[in-house]
Amino acid sequence: MGKTIWIVTALVMLAAPWAFPGGFALTLLTQMGTLIIFALSYNMLLGQGGMLSFGHAVYSGLGAYITVHALNAIGKSWGWVTPLPLLPLVGGFAGLAFGVIFGYVTTKKAGTTFAMISLGIGELVYACVLMFPGFFGGEAGISTNRTVGQPLFGITFGPSIQVYYLVAAWCFACMVAMYALTQTPLGRMANAVRDNPERAEFVGYDTQKVRFLQLVLSAFFAGISGALSCINFEIVSAENVSAIRSGGVLLAAFIGGIPFFFGPVIGAIVFIFFVAALSGFTKAWLLYLGLFFCIMVLYAPGGIASLFLMQIGLARAGRLRRMALPYALAAAAALVALAGLIGLVESVYRLSDVTSDPQMVLFGLELNAKDPAVWIGSGLLLACGLLAIRFASRTVVARWDAVQQELKGASA
Amino acid sequence: MSALELRDVHKSFGSTKIIQGVSLSIAPGERHAIIGPNGAGKSTLFNLVSGRFPLTQGSIHLNGEDITGLRPFEINRKGLSRSFQVTNIFHNLTVFENLRCAVLWAHGYKYSFWHRLAKLGGVNRRAEEVLQKIGLRSRAGVPAGTLSYAEQRALEIGVTIAGGATVILLDEPTAGMSRTETAHAVELIRQVSQDKTLVMVEHDMGVVFDLADRISVLVYGEVIATGTPAEIRGNAAVQEAYLGTSLAQAAHA
Numbered sequence: 001m002g003k004t005i006w007i008v009t010a011l012v013m014l015a016a017p018w019a020f021p022g023g024f025a026l027t028l029l030t031q032m033g034t035l036i037i038f039a040l041s042y043n044m045l046l047g048q049g050g051m052l053s054f055g056h057a058v059y060s061g062l063g064a065y066i067t068v069h070a071l072n073a074i075g076k077s078w079g080w081v082t083p084l085p086l087l088p089l090v091g092g093f094a095g096l097a098f099g100v101i102f103g104y105v106t107t108k109k110a111g112t113t114f115a116m117i118s119l120g121i122g123e124l125v126y127a128c129v130l131m132f133p134g135f136f137g138g139e140a141g142i143s144t145n146r147t148v149g150q151p152l153f154g155i156t157f158g159p160s161i162q163v164y165y166l167v168a169a170w171c172f173a174c175m176v177a178m179y180a181l182t183q184t185p186l187g188r189m190a191n192a193v194r195d196n197p198e199r200a201e202f203v204g205y206d207t208q209k210v211r212f213l214q215l216v217l218s219a220f221f222a223g224i225s226g227a228l229s230c231i232n233f234e235i236v237s238a239e240n241v242s243a244i245r246s247g248g249v250l251l252a253a254f255i256g257g258i259p260f261f262f263g264p265v266i267g268a269i270v271f272i273f274f275v276a277a278l279s280g281f282t283k284a285w286l287l288y289l290g291l292f293f294c295i296m297v298l299y300a301p302g303g304i305a306s307l308f309l310m311q312i313g314l315a316r317a318g319r320l321r322r323m324a325l326p327y328a329l330a331a332a333a334a335l336v337a338l339a340g341l342i343g344l345v346e347s348v349y350r351l352s353d354v355t356s357d358p359q360m361v362l363f364g365l366e367l368n369a370k371d372p373a374v375w376i377g378s379g380l381l382l383a384c385g386l387l388a389i390r391f392a393s394r395t396v397v398a399r400w401d402a403v404q405q406e407l408k409g410a411s412a
Numbered sequence: 413m414s415a416l417e418l419r420d421v422h423k424s425f426g427s428t429k430i431i432q433g434v435s436l437s438i439a440p441g442e443r444h445a446i447i448g449p450n451g452a453g454k455s456t457l458f459n460l461v462s463g464r465f466p467l468t469q470g471s472i473h474l475n476g477e478d479i480t481g482l483r484p485f486e487i488n489r490k491g492l493s494r495s496f497q498v499t500n501i502f503h504n505l506t507v508f509e510n511l512r513c514a515v516l517w518a519h520g521y522k523y524s525f526w527h528r529l530a531k532l533g534g535v536n537r538r539a540e541e542v543l544q545k546i547g548l549r550s551r552a553g554v555p556a557g558t559l560s561y562a563e564q565r566a567l568e569i570g571v572t573i574a575g576g577a578t579v580i581l582l583d584e585p586t587a588g589m590s591r592t593e594t595a596h597a598v599e600l601i602r603q604v605s606q607d608k609t610l611v612m613v614e615h616d617m618g619v620v621f622d623l624a625d626r627i628s629v630l631v632y633g634e635v636i637a638t639g640t641p642a643e644i645r646g647n648a649a650v651q652e653a654y655l656g657t658s659l660a661q662a663a664h665a
Binding site: 180181183184185186187188189191192194195196198199200201202203204205206207209210213217 | 462483484485488489493496501502503512513522523524527528529
């Protein structure tokens, strides 16, 4: 992981708003930046420390609440230049403080116990947020205005492009910081504790303390991402600390690939695509996301990152072209199955919701969900697609093994 | 002063008495073997000394300091390190990272998240040195879980000694090894235990009589004899209670 990849990452982040112009794309990019920080901070627990948390939104959410109050307090009394760019630090330290409080309880045990306690604390915090509307604003939440204070060099943080660059700058800094943390004694011992807590104790480490410190640092970054989402949306509500958020970040990190540092970055991008982009097209987006997650868990537990790395390994050996045909077959089969699946799912959604029009446009075709031909056609497509996937995946595996054998033979 | 001293150590699991009053004194620099039939409580004794299990009664002293009831990492920090009968390493980390993890605390880096591992000269040199010693240099970048059995056993010993502990416990270091692998392991143990106090549980009598300065025989949770290899070989009680003729045979082999 040389300097080049960081420079490329920075350039991509700088250029992204020009490569994808338009207000909607900018909204997506800003959300991606926020979620990248959140997913990477989550992976400090799951991928690096072996801690499966079901309540990570507690830290980002409470960080966001503290930030929104800080921002509102500033709005009342501030006459100087806007301190907005530094506000994520407020969120970060709030996250860190709650990490110290809750982490002390959750990290006492590892494994299933940790997972259960994190879930419990998540529910507890969510309940508290609804119980104290004075501070948390109840269901409606607390809204704010990010443009308070005097602009600095004409930057008001009103336009979303300015917010994007604020998020991008923090995102980049956090990525570098979190990567650097993986290269420290604590970062390495977190891996060791994940692999074998008992052995870690017998080389002198208190595993509880390793987990605790790792969680506190992770909560700091979660708090930063919470603060950025507060600045971006100008509202913080109970949803920010909810189990839905906690589950979402788990999904994002896992889909991207928890064994790799950059996995959650990919996961965050894909996840935002599902949540923000796909939800505009179909009501069934959550179902597609769930299916996608299940398929990844079953067939690619290393996430998208692992699939990428496998291809890169092959490309370096100059054998990627040998996989082209099997991959094309598999992709074609998957597309057929997907088309069938979409036909069925969309029809079901149209019929289950009486308010929606059974008439729909799928793949440029005018279809009616009440038409049996649509059901039969979709079902057939799905069945044929699944059969074809079976066949194609065998071809892929066979060719893959053959290529691996060749490589082994070549290196021996 | 003894490097390691056990005073009237008892351990019961429920009503089952596993260790029944073991007293042992091991001098600094001594290589001490603990032998005994299966189920005699040898591994349990190691687990008591290293803090894995709490004692029921008695006390344990390391370099004159009472370590009874301390937790494993506290005992490790005082200079006692152990290996395991079933290989106990960090499977997803590389061989080099395994050794580096074992060195970090001893070099004072504790829970630091402000040092860069790559720049810790002393730590990296020590890890390299141990890597060389255990003969896994060519495997440095390989995940430990993919090593062969004998290689994993060597790494197990490497992780145990890397921190520079003065008292080393090895639990059946040659278990499951072929003859050549065993010979290799014995050489390795001899090398790494130089100027250290070594306590080992071992079944292979060849290894025991080759390496040990003194031997203790543990039967049903009690030490029935302690002495030099010659004394143990000639001890009638040991012959009777333990391996009988096979001990004499092994010693002659």
